[in-house]
Amino acid sequence: MGESSESGVDAGVAAAAQRARRSRRWSLLARRHPSAFLLAAQLLSLLLYPLMDQTQSGRLLFGAVALVVVPLAVWVVRSGPFVSLVAWLLALPAMALTVIGVLFEHEALLPLSAMLEAALYFYAAASLISYMLHDHEVTNDELFAAGATFTLLAWGFAYAYFVCQAWYPGSFTGIEPGRPRHWMELLFYSFTNLSATGLGDVLPVSSPARVLTMLEQFAGVGYIATVVSRLIGLTIVRARR
Known part of the structure; x- marks a missing residue:
């Protein structure tokens, strides 16, 4: 016993x-590898976005995804006290407005929340780009950071399109003209622009929407030409050594 x-x-x-x-x-x-966790969260959220429709349950799921991804974006850019402070100043109001807008169905708060989230994602992407450009040795985290930066830029412009559509109704059109584009449509449009594939059924109509589209196209080409090409060059140099 x-x-x-x-x-x-x-x-x-x-x-x-x-x-x-x-x-x-x-x-x-x-x-x-903090960038790997952010990249995984972003890609996993893609699997959840098709479940987010205009119902209350879909909006709650949208708010839950934001509560996970936004703190991860802040966590990745923790390179210094000031950088983290700015990130949290953008993240906390964005999360609060998203939760309030989703739970209490205050549609007017969602564009403001989207604007803050767009600023946070652009800020996080800029921080990761700075991190990759200041490092002269390519590690696995740099490779994860390259993928995470691409998703941050895609999400940031998608939120910018959401704000543009809210402020300028009719900024985008598509197969079903006359209705606002859903979040998944705007995210899909952002990915097609940033990757320069040109595949999509969403078209910018208003001048602000077209300006945002051109800025994203410029950002996508510049990101590949500077950051990604530099990582490839450093990888080749390391292999030769």
């Missing part, structure tokens, strides 16, 4: 030690 109880205690201690090791492993991975 005593031996069985001791073996049970030993098994519990071993299980607790294994959980502690697993937790330390994930913590170390998060500290080394």
Whole structure:
């Protein structure tokens, strides 16, 4: 009886030690590759966005995604106290306005929340670009940061399009003209512009929408020509060494 109880205690201690090791492993991975977690969250949210329709449950899911992705974006840019402070000053009001607008159906608050989230994503993307440009050795985190920066820019412009559509109704048209474009349509339009694929059924109509579109096209080409090409060059140099 005593031996069985001791073996049970030993098994519990071993299980607790294994959980502690697993937790330390994930913590170390998060500290080394924070961009990987942000990139994974952004890509996983893509799988959830098709479930977000105009119903209350879909809007709640939209708010839940924002509550996860926005703090991750702040966490990635924690390169200094001032940088983190600015990021939190953008993130906290954005999350609060998103929750209030979704839960209490205050549609007027959502464009303001989208404007703050767009500013946060652009700020996070600029911070990651600065981080990649200041490093002369290509590590795995730089590669994750390159992917995360692309998604941050795509989300940032999608929120900018959302604000543009709210302020200038009829800024975008598509297969079903006369109605506002849904969030998934604007995000799809942002990805097609940033990647320069040109595939899409959303068209900018108003002048502000066209200006934003041109800015995103310029940002996409510039990002590939400067940041991504530099990472490729450093990778080739490291391989030759």
